[in-house]
Amino acid sequence: MSESVKTDIDLNEYPHINRGLEGIVAFSSNKSSIDGQKGELIYSGYNIETLAENSSFEEVCFLLWNDRLPSQEELEEVTKKLQQHRSLPDPVKDYIRNTDKEGNPMTVLRSAVSMLEDYYEDQNGELLDNAIAIAAKMPTIVAAFDRARKDQEIIEPLTDHSMAHNFLYMLNGEHPGEQASKTMDLALILHAEHGMNASTFTCRTICSTESDMFSAVTGAIGALKGPLHGGANQEVMKMLLNFDEDPEHADPADFVKSKLERKEKVMGFGHRVYKVLDPRAVLLRQMAEDLSKETGHENLYEWSQTIVQTMHEEKDIDPNVDFYSATVYYSMGIPIDMFTCIFAMSRVAGWTGHYIEQAENNRLIRPRALYMGEKNKAWTSIEER
Numbered sequence: 001m002s003e004s005v006k007t008d009i010d011l012n013e014y015p016h017i018n019r020g021l022e023g024i025v026a027f028s029s030n031k032s033s034i035d036g037q038k039g040e041l042i043y044s045g046y047n048i049e050t051l052a053e054n055s056s057f058e059e060v061c062f063l064l065w066n067d068r069l070p071s072q073e074e075l076e077e078v079t080k081k082l083q084q085h086r087s088l089p090d091p092v093k094d095y096i097r098n099t100d101k102e103g104n105p106m107t108v109l110r111s112a113v114s115m116l117e118d119y120y121e122d123q124n125g126e127l128l129d130n131a132i133a134i135a136a137k138m139p140t141i142v143a144a145f146d147r148a149r150k151d152q153e154i155i156e157p158l159t160d161h162s163m164a165h166n167f168l169y170m171l172n173g174e175h176p177g178e179q180a181s182k183t184m185d186l187a188l189i190l191h192a193e194h195g196m197n198a199s200t201f202t203c204r205t206i207c208s209t210e211s212d213m214f215s216a217v218t219g220a221i222g223a224l225k226g227p228l229h230g231g232a233n234q235e236v237m238k239m240l241l242n243f244d245e246d247p248e249h250a251d252p253a254d255f256v257k258s259k260l261e262r263k264e265k266v267m268g269f270g271h272r273v274y275k276v277l278d279p280r281a282v283l284l285r286q287m288a289e290d291l292s293k294e295t296g297h298e299n300l301y302e303w304s305q306t307i308v309q310t311m312h313e314e315k316d317i318d319p320n321v322d323f324y325s326a327t328v329y330y331s332m333g334i335p336i337d338m339f340t341c342i343f344a345m346s347r348v349a350g351w352t353g354h355y356i357e358q359a360e361n362n363r364l365i366r367p368r369a370l371y372m373g374e375k376n377k378a379w380t381s382i383e384e385r
């Protein structure tokens with residue numbers, strides 16, 4: 001064997017290496033368009049504001065799965081199927097009952113979705129049916145875990161009502177009011193799809209190996225769980241609640257200024273793609289204002305506005321979707337550690353839409369890495385290491 005050689009690599013000679021794949025276009029897609037300069041988000045042709053005003057989450061699911069709006073008959077059919085698939089197989093319920101009550105809800109969601117494949121009867125069925133089964137069961141898993149960890153009885157899903165209504169019913173054990181269902185429905189619509197984010201990329205990568213949709217969604221949940229992706233709204237809420245609990249952070253403007261002085265990030269601000277205000281934040285801001293006032297949490301909204309103003313004055317950075325969704329979920333009584341699960345319950349519409357799109361025109365996703373290590377090393381016996 002020839003002598004060990006340290007690979008002599010000058011990274012400047014490899015300008016094509018793109019850490020984080022920022023700006024790399026690896027797919028064509030009909031799912032969504034984001035214009036970060038205009039603050040525009042479009043799902044399969046429809047602006048997010050149009051969908052927020054006119055559609056339901058079920059209709060958005062159909063849109064992302066078929067790239068077109070459903071007829072009345074098709075909407076009724078997909079809604080019915082989503083209602084019929086809500087219940088969980090017994091072993092999945094047993095797992096939820098018996099798992100660590102202190103566990104991270106996203107960990108439980110990821111493991112339970114992974115288990116679903118074992119008990120899915122129509123293994124060779126249409127991809128659309130897989131998507132319906134997964135999307136329908138995710139809210140049941142999330143609500144069941146929240147009840148099980150509080151030693152409360154798991155509530156069986158309703159076989160009617162919207163997904164948003166049914167989720168709040170399963171979580172709280174009582175039917176929500178019309179306004180609460182509508183707010184949850186809107187939150188689900190706003191988070192359903194957002195281009196080639198990390199979890200969607202993960203989902204498409206798993207699909208590209210011709211693995212199944214359950215595995216792809218399991219992987220996507222794992223990617224969303226990370227604090228750089230889906231976990232920011234929980235951090236926003238902890239920051240806001242600190243003003244209540246920790247006198248040291250009592251003034252939101254001072255808090256922001258001192259964070260910026262220390263060169264720390266303020267959670268819920270900035271975005272890799274949006275250079276103007278995220279259109280979802282515009283819609284959620286109104287919901288946050290209305291709900292916080294309705295539920296006696298107006299201080300949350302007031303602190304939020306002080307933070308927004310200070311960030312604007314000090315850094316000229318706008319809030320993102322996570323900033324106001326935190327106050328919205330908290331005002332609705334949703335536990336803080338469940339916020340990312342709600343994101344997942346919504347984003348599954350986009351993930352599964354992308355899975356179908358990838359499967360229809362598949363090519364294995366397989367980038368390369370530049371090897372920086374040594375080559376041709378002589379073997380050293382274990383005693384000599």
Ligand code: ACO
Pocket residue numbers: 228229230232264265266267268269270271272273315317320321322
């Ligand atoms: N707080 C304070 N300063 C910020 C923030 C922030 N939240 N975001 C960006 N900046 C500043 C940076 O310090 C930097 O300033 P400088 O030029 O003076 O050094 C400048 O803005 C550019 O920042 P980058 O980190 O390079 O911007 P990037 O586009 O890479 O980051 C990101 C985007 C990761 C979202 C960032 O804004 C961030 O960490 N935000 C907080 C976490 C968060 O809210 N994430 C949720 C994003 S939305 C979603 O995933 C659903």
